[in-house]
Amino acid sequence: MDWTALWLSLKLGAMTILVLIPVALFTARFLAYRRFVGKPVAEALLAVPLVLPPTVVGYYLLVGLGNQSWLGQWLMQTTGHFLVFHFSGLLLASIIVNIPFAVQPIQRGFEAIPQDVRDAAACCGMSSLRMLFTVELPLAWPGIVTAIVLTFAHTLGEFGVVLMVGGSLPGETKTIAISIYDRVQALDFAAAGNMSLMLLVFSVVVLALANSLSRKFGRRGGYHEL
Amino acid sequence: MNYELRLKATLQQPFALQAELQCGEGELLALLGPSGSGKSTVLRLIAGLQYPQSGSIELGSNVWFDQRVRLAPQQRRVGYVPQNYGLFPHMSALDNVCAGLHHLPRHEQTRQARKWLERVHLSDYSKRKPAELSGGQQQRVALARALAAEPSILLLDEPFSALDSITRESLYVQLAELKAGLKIPIIMVTHDLNEASMLADRVALIDNGRILQVGSPANVTRQPVSRRVAELVGLHNIFRSEVVVQDNAMVTLKLGRHLLKVPTKQAVLPGGYLEWVLPTDALEITTQDEIAALHGFVSNILRLGNLVRLFVRVDGGTEVFQLQAASHHHFELDQPLAFKLDVSKVHILPMV
Numbered sequence: 001m002d003w004t005a006l007w008l009s010l011k012l013g014a015m016t017i018l019v020l021i022p023v024a025l026f027t028a029r030f031l032a033y034r035r036f037v038g039k040p041v042a043e044a045l046l047a048v049p050l051v052l053p054p055t056v057v058g059y060y061l062l063v064g065l066g067n068q069s070w071l072g073q074w075l076m077q078t079t080g081h082f083l084v085f086h087f088s089g090l091l092l093a094s095i096i097v098n099i100p101f102a103v104q105p106i107q108r109g110f111e112a113i114p115q116d117v118r119d120a121a122a123c124c125g126m127s128s129l130r131m132l133f134t135v136e137l138p139l140a141w142p143g144i145v146t147a148i149v150l151t152f153a154h155t156l157g158e159f160g161v162v163l164m165v166g167g168s169l170p171g172e173t174k175t176i177a178i179s180i181y182d183r184v185q186a187l188d189f190a191a192a193g194n195m196s197l198m199l200l201v202f203s204v205v206v207l208a209l210a211n212s213l214s215r216k217f218g219r220r221g222g223y224h225e226l
Numbered sequence: 227m228n229y230e231l232r233l234k235a236t237l238q239q240p241f242a243l244q245a246e247l248q249c250g251e252g253e254l255l256a257l258l259g260p261s262g263s264g265k266s267t268v269l270r271l272i273a274g275l276q277y278p279q280s281g282s283i284e285l286g287s288n289v290w291f292d293q294r295v296r297l298a299p300q301q302r303r304v305g306y307v308p309q310n311y312g313l314f315p316h317m318s319a320l321d322n323v324c325a326g327l328h329h330l331p332r333h334e335q336t337r338q339a340r341k342w343l344e345r346v347h348l349s350d351y352s353k354r355k356p357a358e359l360s361g362g363q364q365q366r367v368a369l370a371r372a373l374a375a376e377p378s379i380l381l382l383d384e385p386f387s388a389l390d391s392i393t394r395e396s397l398y399v400q401l402a403e404l405k406a407g408l409k410i411p412i413i414m415v416t417h418d419l420n421e422a423s424m425l426a427d428r429v430a431l432i433d434n435g436r437i438l439q440v441g442s443p444a445n446v447t448r449q450p451v452s453r454r455v456a457e458l459v460g461l462h463n464i465f466r467s468e469v470v471v472q473d474n475a476m477v478t479l480k481l482g483r484h485l486l487k488v489p490t491k492q493a494v495l496p497g498g499y500l501e502w503v504l505p506t507d508a509l510e511i512t513t514q515d516e517i518a519a520l521h522g523f524v525s526n527i528l529r530l531g532n533l534v535r536l537f538v539r540v541d542g543g544t545e546v547f548q549l550q551a552a553s554h555h556h557f558e559l560d561q562p563l564a565f566k567l568d569v570s571k572v573h574i575l576p577m578v
Contacts, residue, residue: 031451119275120312120368122299124326134325138316 109143260516
């Protein structure tokens with residue numbers, strides 16, 4: 001069992017959620033309530049990682065942030081390291097491929113709140129911020145839980161983009177999915193099997209937990225169920 | 227402090243709307259019109275949930291909207307009950323009412339909210355979530371929430387449309403009671419003329435984004451200003467007749483082979499045409515030998531529960547009158563029928 005790789009995967013998942021979910025909240029709320037020119041295009045762009053092979057995203061990140069690119073050079077000068085083959089690069093890649101998994105459920109959650117409810121809140125004198133915390137977030141909560149779970153599960157399972165951007169540096173960019181692949185390459189099926197089983201059980205448990213959590217909030221009056 | 231609302235608003239997008247109305251303090255104004263007429267939009271303009279392209283909205287001496295001012299709903303202090311009540315589904319009835327009172331300390335919020343739940347007879351339901359309340363109870367929670375914050379105007383969007391008729395009746399009474407204690411303008415959107423007649427001091431008829439007539443319920447039903455208003459208030463007997471003679475304040479209209487002499491203030495040359503309307507209760511079936519009777523033939527019969535509606539075409543003319551009769555009487559198609567017309571109830575539509 002490659003504990004370092006498991007720990008790295010968990011860390012990557014947690015960090016992705018920490019950075020992505022707050023950004024996704026504002027993006028999703030904006031998309032849910034605002035009408036603007038080019039909204040379909042914006043939504044399509046955010047959904048692109050769903051249909052693109054992860055290797056394509058990885059390729060662009062590699063080219064865009066590698067030591068040959070001006071952005072990569074600039075980052076090297078200001079931060080002292082390249083993003084590619086580094087944990088921070090992995091995190092960036094993970095955030096990008098997870099955008100649709102985070103934004104869409106939250107957007108649906110916000111959209112499910114009836115106009116009447118938000119109108120009433122405004123007429124009750126609630127500021128946007130108060131409305132967000134007392135009305136919108138509690139009602140969109142099931143969507144947010146869904147987004148967190150999907151993002152986390154997807155990060156654990158991500159392979160292509162990690163391989164492209166991160167390589168396979170132990171403790172730095174070698175996640176559990178890569179480690180399983182490595183073990184299979186080395187014909188160490190016992191270790192690969194152990195890790196796969198562990199990942200499988202873990203995924204089922206997390207999804208079940210999220211489901212019941214989401215339903216519990218759903219009963220409390222939310223509009224969305226996982 | 228004067229709380230009269232004055233609105234003058236023009237809207238081009240998403241549809242054309244042109245409205246001008248006033249509502250005094252303690253007055254209940256009903257916005258009556260078919261669906262899609264723009265009546266809910268007028269309410270949203272007053273609440274600040276939508277802004278007109280031009281115009282002005284003022285409450286007493288406060289300007290809510292004009293060329294320079296554009297207050298948000300939060301700054302207007304409106305009590306708004308949306309069509310589906312807009313209750314916060316994750317909060318108890320009590321917390322829903324408290325939601326409008328967040329500027330007060332917590333214990334004061336609870337005290338006020340309890341007082342209002344009591345006024346709408348819901349003290350025993352304060353801990354329930356909206357989903358655990360009936361439609362009528364939800365409406366009352368929404369009303370309590372709207373009034374608890376001591377608004378400067380109360381706006382009700384089809385408050386009774388989702389309720390069964392028994393609940394509706396009892397809530398009419400409750401609203402009438404509440405209204406007696408309120409010194410603010412109340413504007414209620416409805417598509418139900420009976421509801422408007424029962425509750426409103428004045429009715430504004432809206433059709434196709436325009437206010438056609440404003441007046442007391444009796445005024446709009448008895449004296450519509452146009453054919454469209456007559457149709458909207460459910461008048462069935464709307465006619466266009468040729469003027470035979472006019473002398474003094476009387477005009478003689480040609481009605482098939484009959485002549486009808488009715489009072490009018492309008493001057494029309496003989497040979498010209500006048501439009502006039504008649505409430506159903508101005509017509510009465512009578513015997514064939516009655517001197518003042520009009521004669522015609524039954525051209526259609528419509529059975530409506532205890533009543534039967536008769537379509538009677540006058541002798542020698544094309545005008546079809548609609549009469550009501552009790553359904554136990556027997557009528558047949560094409561049978562001759564005599565009926566009396568109460569001339570004092572004839573209303574001649576102003577000419578445009």
